[in-house]
Amino acid sequence: MEPVVVFFLLGVAGGLLRSDLKFPPAFYEAISIYLLLAIGLKGGVELARHPLASVIVPSLVVLALGVAIPLAAYPILRYAGGLKRADAASIAAHYGSVSVVTFAVASAFLVRQNVSHEGLLTVFLVLLEAPAILIGVMLARGVGAGTAFGPVAREVVLGKSVFLLLGGLVVGWVIGPEGIAPLGPLFIDLFKGVLALFLLEMGLVAARQSAALRRFGPFLLVFAIVMPLLSAALGLTAGHLLGLSIGGLTLLATLAASASYIAAPAAMRIAVPDANPALSLGASLGITFPFNLIVGIPLYYQAAIRVNGG
Amino acid sequence: MEPVVVFFLLGVAGGLLRSDLKFPPAFYEAISIYLLLAIGLKGGVELARHPLASVIVPSLVVLALGVAIPLAAYPILRYAGGLKRADAASIAAHYGSVSVVTFAVASAFLVRQNVSHEGLLTVFLVLLEAPAILIGVMLARGVGAGTAFGPVAREVVLGKSVFLLLGGLVVGWVIGPEGIAPLGPLFIDLFKGVLALFLLEMGLVAARQSAALRRFGPFLLVFAIVMPLLSAALGLTAGHLLGLSIGGLTLLATLAASASYIAAPAAMRIAVPDANPALSLGASLGITFPFNLIVGIPLYYQAAIRVNGG
Amino acid sequence: MEPVVVFFLLGVAGGLLRSDLKFPPAFYEAISIYLLLAIGLKGGVELARHPLASVIVPSLVVLALGVAIPLAAYPILRYAGGLKRADAASIAAHYGSVSVVTFAVASAFLVRQNVSHEGLLTVFLVLLEAPAILIGVMLARGVGAGTAFGPVAREVVLGKSVFLLLGGLVVGWVIGPEGIAPLGPLFIDLFKGVLALFLLEMGLVAARQSAALRRFGPFLLVFAIVMPLLSAALGLTAGHLLGLSIGGLTLLATLAASASYIAAPAAMRIAVPDANPALSLGASLGITFPFNLIVGIPLYYQAAIRVNGG
Amino acid sequence: MTTRRKLLTIVCESDLEKKLGDEVMAFGAHGYTVTEARGRGAGGERDAAWGPSGNIRMEVICEAAVADSIAAHLRKTYFEHYALVLYMSDVDVLRGEKF
Amino acid sequence: MTTRRKLLTIVCESDLEKKLGDEVMAFGAHGYTVTEARGRGAGGERDAAWGPSGNIRMEVICEAAVADSIAAHLRKTYFEHYALVLYMSDVDVLRGEKF
Amino acid sequence: MTTRRKLLTIVCESDLEKKLGDEVMAFGAHGYTVTEARGRGAGGERDAAWGPSGNIRMEVICEAAVADSIAAHLRKTYFEHYALVLYMSDVDVLRGEKF
Numbered sequence A, B, C: 001m002e003p004v005v006v007f008f009l010l011g012v013a014g015g016l017l018r019s020d021l022k023f024p025p026a027f028y029e030a031i032s033i034y035l036l037l038a039i040g041l042k043g044g045v046e047l048a049r050h051p052l053a054s055v056i057v058p059s060l061v062v063l064a065l066g067v068a069i070p071l072a073a074y075p076i077l078r079y080a081g082g083l084k085r086a087d088a089a090s091i092a093a094h095y096g097s098v099s100v101v102t103f104a105v106a107s108a109f110l111v112r113q114n115v116s117h118e119g120l121l122t123v124f125l126v127l128l129e130a131p132a133i134l135i136g137v138m139l140a141r142g143v144g145a146g147t148a149f150g151p152v153a154r155e156v157v158l159g160k161s162v163f164l165l166l167g168g169l170v171v172g173w174v175i176g177p178e179g180i181a182p183l184g185p186l187f188i189d190l191f192k193g194v195l196a197l198f199l200l201e202m203g204l205v206a207a208r209q210s211a212a213l214r215r216f217g218p219f220l221l222v223f224a225i226v227m228p229l230l231s232a233a234l235g236l237t238a239g240h241l242l243g244l245s246i247g248g249l250t251l252l253a254t255l256a257a258s259a260s261y262i263a264a265p266a267a268m269r270i271a272v273p274d275a276n277p278a279l280s281l282g283a284s285l286g287i288t289f290p291f292n293l294i295v296g297i298p299l300y301y302q303a304a305i306r307v308n309g310g
Numbered sequence D, E, F: 001m002t003t004r005r006k007l008l009t010i011v012c013e014s015d016l017e018k019k020l021g022d023e024v025m026a027f028g029a030h031g032y033t034v035t036e037a038r039g040r041g042a043g044g045e046r047d048a049a050w051g052p053s054g055n056i057r058m059e060v061i062c063e064a065a066v067a068d069s070i071a072a073h074l075r076k077t078y079f080e081h082y083a084l085v086l087y088m089s090d091v092d093v094l095r096g097e098k099f
């Protein structure tokens, strides 16, 4: 098992045993800032190696993926699950958006397998963060006259997640490989250790979220495991269209399968007040996140091998 | 002098000069989490090299040491020192338990002397943390019918110190040397620097604690220097029984001699309310901690050489 | 462009676009503590290579520089700018004191140019921090009978900036090159990455400060660009007197040109209450800081080459 | 020397801080003070261990009429769907014209 | 529109947070709010510079009878051995049934 | 069982904490509690994003006469040049002799 995932399990154990370990809020914040920026930087440096024009078509395909997943999730939640409109829309937004940490764990997994991937994937990560959130708001409110998407769009794009990822991407692209070298000890070498710390904390939190979920019956539990598999299939299809390598396929499937628990919750809380956050966080963080870490990523990797080899 | 100890002295100077330097509480917390986890991890990786069965007998000996020290300290405090029961019990608990940072400084000291030690020592560190605290509660309350040790035991074992040390130990043991490698830049390479930062902060705090102690007369001052010497002798005896190397002997003596100022204060504050925390912290952090750092560790090392050579 | 400056520009962009990215106060504090201590340490280690006596004359020259700059700035602010006495005095203090981060960026710039500098420069940094603040208080209050400079002097010297720089210097000097080695991964290798993070945050803050400045008309804006050029010229003169190398000249010019936004604001706020902090911070942080980072440092380097070559 | 004003205290999830701050000002308050908080209530424990679980505590000193209209607005807008607690008391302020 | 309730504020050492929270609920309160604090008092300065020296500030809105029984309990249990300060005032709440 | 005292609350820029704490004690208070804060007011937003932009919130429980003399002192010393807000209310304390 990927070492950083063991830290996650330690956190889950602590949460279940009700250990009084708690990260100070400022520490949690600082680690988040670091991880987002570091991922952006690394992606930007990779990106500097490619001509910018080659990014356009793949980006459009990935944007379509970011729209398709919440549109696919919504009817399942609304009609198969019988959830009320706001909840279905909010959960759809969470599953259409992405988990940056799941992406980071999948990257670490690939490094251990000695499998490389396209630099473009970090761009995909950024591109997938926002669209599903906007779709979610539309699904909840309808595309009526009175709906103002501007503020929500602004909120998401200038929200700290996208700002740091995108900002890191641009900075990495500007300063390039030699520029990043003296910053490497912080942003590259420490990355995996900090990720391990973050996963320890997320384990503590996830243990509590999954407890909250129990109240809502088996449908969400099943959804939180089946939906990532569907999304991963969509991701693999999109990646196959784009001719991605095995590493790229694995990461795109992981992105598709992952569910947001940072950007989406904050945005949905304001934009769709009548959605219950315990449902969406319980599913995305309490079930899907651990599922992807432990079962999903290796699975998507195997699938990527088949798709690429076939 | 060990470089990290110089940081401690800088902190003491700042405290005495009343500098307005103050670590934000979240920073102090974050550093503590890091140090405890890193020590656990390193120990766990070491441990993975030994068969688990060989741990049992040494563990029992060390547990006995953890019981013996507070039982030895209590009558001294109560009868020679004339302290009231609760205070004697609480201070005994502090001196029976251990200071993780003193252990870390002793390890750094050994690295500078090019002396290695058994991987087991981190296990001993974890084992010595809790028993003395329980003994302290018994000494304060009596072992009567109405006494509930469950909650105290639970509190200590799931408290963040033991949880992180033990959790780190297990994670290190599970992921082993290759698993820790990519985490090394954070958890190994930075360790000593972070320890230096922590010692700077502890210097600031210790300066204030030792000031508080002045109010309580010379007995505690003498106790805070003589008790570590007695405990170190007990530790050396136990280590000799176990056939430890010079490095192992030094560390076990240091553990025995060190007094807790994180786990014990929190537990005693709840379990033995009528003990005055200024007494126990003044002695353990204000006197014994600096004494061990500056005088104790080199002394225990010399003693370990004699014991091992003899 | 120096990579860390790109992080600053990202922060400025975030500030202007009103991104909701915000560093937790404890993170900002922790980074400040780290940077000050690391700079002190590095300087102390350098210093250990020189005989202490050789420091005395240069120190006196640099102290004179620290007195001359605020005395030169004050009449400009008061009579050319028409500012009221307290404001002129406070701004003069800011420009006479120094910006530690500007110094760090200039050092990074020199490393990229493969230009070395005298170890003494960190001592100069410490020496330049305080005198201008005292001069500022005198200018504001007059050197009358009732004026108590003791408290202000105490405040500045034991304030965390000077304490950490000076403390780091002493510790570095005591432990020397071999002592610092095991601490290097934290205090040396990570330095530039942490500096980048800090500059990102300062960009967010500077964007807001420069907005505040707009209210106060063009004089301050011009002052905030012309004054550093004048000070840099004074710094080059002093450096030439001392026979500094090109690297040393660049750094001393940068120190002279830089304006404080940590130590000076805190001290002036208490000592000169009727000075408006929006003016001094708007100028020093909103204009002079970015100006030095982007335009100033390369300029002072070019000038240093001429001075040294001439 | 002192004037009587209302002190309105709001405890709610951190995500609302920005929106609430703007609304409070729009209703005629001239300022507010925010501290980080955690707590327990009908919605369970909110322990501030990570972003979405933090609370804030916002205090607004203002005229009684302003306090009432803010309270009415919050009641209408947030009570149904958000963890939000609100209470009022009288305080005596210096410089009454400031609030 | 509003109901009168008691606001009980407790300032004490951080170590007590968990225990106090449970006790307050056990005495019939339906919630509480905690913020980090530091301070000075009879026990000297508590500057939150490290774990054992931090305070918390806990607020409980509840019925007067509940406030009184909590206060009586705290007085009995903690006054002698802990740094703990406690005060009460009246506040007007919306949704009085909540508290 | 309880005694009536004044609760004086001061919100101001963090830089004043040390000075204010000493002054409050000098005027006869026996303690105070401080929490970190941020806010908005006549002086614009103070968002605590970096050192100079943070606020503190200080509470002092004391006798009415002490509260008045502290308030008068703060009014004289700080109102003109500092971001500082101050308000008072009545609270009921246990152990009245402590305050």
Ligand SMILES: Nc1ncnc2c1ncn2[C@@H]1O[C@H](COP(=O)(O)O)[C@@H](O)[C@H]1O
Pocket (backbone or CB within 6 Å): D011, D012, D037, D038, D039, D040, D041, D042, D043, D044, D045, D046, D055, D082, D083, D084, D085, E029, E030, E031, E032, E033, E034, E059, E060, E061, E062, E098, E099
């Ligand atoms: N009775 C109470 N007294 C003080 N604070 C409360 C009370 N009830 C709730 N709170 C605070 O308000 C937040 C939201 O409350 P609730 O909507 O009841 O979950 C809680 O997390 C607490 O911080």
Ligand SMILES: Nc1ncnc2c1ncn2[C@@H]1O[C@H](COP(=O)(O)O)[C@@H](O)[C@H]1O
Pocket (backbone or CB within 6 Å): E011, E012, E037, E038, E039, E040, E041, E042, E043, E044, E045, E046, E055, E082, E083, E084, E085, F029, F030, F031, F032, F033, F034, F059, F060, F061, F062, F098, F099
């Ligand atoms: N008069 C007071 N006003 C406000 N807070 C106080 C007062 N006295 C004590 N405190 C707070 O209560 C804590 C414990 O007080 P004590 O038990 O008096 O040391 C202090 O650290 C302060 O935070």
Ligand SMILES: Nc1ncnc2c1ncn2[C@@H]1O[C@H](COP(=O)(O)O)[C@@H](O)[C@H]1O
Pocket (backbone or CB within 6 Å): D029, D030, D031, D032, D033, D034, D059, D060, D061, D062, D099, F011, F012, F037, F038, F039, F040, F041, F042, F043, F044, F045, F046, F055, F082, F083, F084, F085
């Ligand atoms: N009406 C108000 N209600 C609550 N807090 C306020 C109010 N006005 C100002 N404050 C606080 O006091 C600080 C200084 O206020 P000011 O001097 O008006 O800028 C602000 O940053 C707020 O934290």
Ligand code: NA
Pocket (backbone or CB within 6 Å): A069, A094, A095, A096, A097, A098, A099, A231, A255, A256, A257, A258, A259, A260
């Ligand atoms: Na997804």
Ligand code: NA
Pocket (backbone or CB within 6 Å): B069, B094, B095, B096, B097, B098, B099, B231, B255, B256, B257, B258, B259, B260
């Ligand atoms: Na011990």
Ligand code: NA
Pocket (backbone or CB within 6 Å): C069, C094, C095, C096, C097, C098, C099, C231, C255, C256, C257, C258, C259, C260
């Ligand atoms: Na200068």
